[in-house]
Amino acid sequence: MIRANLNRKWLPLYEALASEVRLRILELLSETPMNVKELAGALGLSSAIVTMHTKKLEKGGLIDTKLVRRGGGTHKICSIAVSHVELTIPHTSEPAREFHEVSVPIGHYTDFDVHPTCGLATTERVIGQFDDPRYFIEPERMHAQILWFGKGYVEYRIPNYMLAGQTLEEIEISFEIGSEAPGVSADWPSDIHVYLNEKLLGVWTSPGDSGEGRGKLTPAWWTVNQYGWLKVIRVTSGGTFIDGQRLSDVTLQDVLLQRKDWLLRLAVPDDAEHVGGLTLYGEGFGNYNQSILFRTYRSAANNG
Template sequence: MDVEIKVNSDNVLFFNALASETRLKIIENLLPEHKNIKELAHELQLSSTIIAKHIEILEQANIVKCENIKANRGIQKVCRVILTDYHLVFEQKINNSLQQLQQFELSIGHFSAYNVSGTCGLSTVNSLIGVCDDPRYFSHPERYDAGIVWFAHGEIEYKLPSFMFENTNKISELEISVELCSEAPGINENFLSDIYFSINGLSLGKWISPGDFGKLKGTYTPKWWYLTEYGKLVKIKITTSGTYINDELVSNVTIGELGLSQNSDATFKIISPRETDNPGGVNIFGKGFGNYDQGIIVNILRK
């Protein structure tokens, strides 16, 4: 499971939790299997009281989770590592005196058009919308509350509101971030998928999803959910020098070629075509699902 951690003071609990040799050894011991406090104390040759204090720090940092489980001799506290993969992000601060950042978030259910087939569906955090594999339910009124949307083939379109594009000549960068993964039959964490993106009909490039992730529970995914659990955070950034996906140049399309206008909405599409090297579908995660608890976030940077 891959989670993005920003290197800043907001995450001091996380980094403090790792600043201990004992706590690192506890994590190493928990990675193969769940263990209780007594077992950890025995393996590390420390008292249960000391182990419990270290576990409390790891819990506060959301690295370890403990549950009280009935045992032969009463109740025992069993611990496990919540997440196994972290992506550290060193963010460069923007000089607000020179550049202005505007942000807008779209719900993943607020799509304006769709054309999907194969395995497909939608769900809110409480229940499925209609039934699986029936594209007709993509028109259901409850779709606006969807926390996850998936399809094997086709495309889905979102409107980027025109009020975001005032003073288009000053826009130097447009970034769209969304959590995605492949859509395999069942769960398959080694299932490549070519996922393409476009704005106003102009192809921006593709991201190759490594798989359909479901072996571990998504951080925000509801407990009752039984299909795909989480994805990877994908950032599509269009600048004056080209288009980047997760900081890798994927095309020469620049911000000036997008045809952005304050008089008309822009269209953003997520596409999973049949005719491609890896036709593996797509899962789109929104609030209440996955590892990031966000919809489609649009950032616009102006000079």
């Protein structure tokens, strides 16, 4: 995430966004990483012009570029660096929003049903053996920073710290996620289902399981799935959104239950159209140094 304001240092970001061509490049890269030649072909432009645009996007912090060996040559691969941009414009009469954030480590799931290919790892070693679901109840799983499975689900219980008199205004959930191919495959779609309090918020189709180029944080000893996509889901009174785009018509009223915790489930059911598994990246893996973040925005309690 980029949180920008009206400071002059953000001018490269604003310039990067001020182009129809560059916005189209971001759309293409949101589907899959591409090199300049591939982008030029998709846009019908010369490689020189596309190179100029990608340099501005990189300077603005919106994309990353890496040199990758492929097919006997070296290619400059472009990929999305952030999932969304938040612009704050000063407004003295607008009160700050009150929220509470819980960071849930990848290994702190409370229920699961997973099927191979599957496994877990800390930043130092694999936990147990590959493709053996029994290790998902290994006590060391609490230290896992990456997990993957071919189909099934993992479920997390998150404490609900709402106080009497407070009104819930929005729920925000973010995590880095991708598909799970045997090995790796950039073209490996997977329909990842997100549930909250047993209510399906929506389905996001991951395009693949990334393996070309290394994740910024992924340990050097790790050789397969490298990074995913940072997805930000917001549940509001007007619907559910993913990265700012409407995901479903599910509202806060549809998931708000009188309970002491929230139940978050990430699943790839075996009856999905694309059963491509999922990989969850935590701190020390992928491109974003975070666990699952669960944030609740609420109005202040009425003490009057």
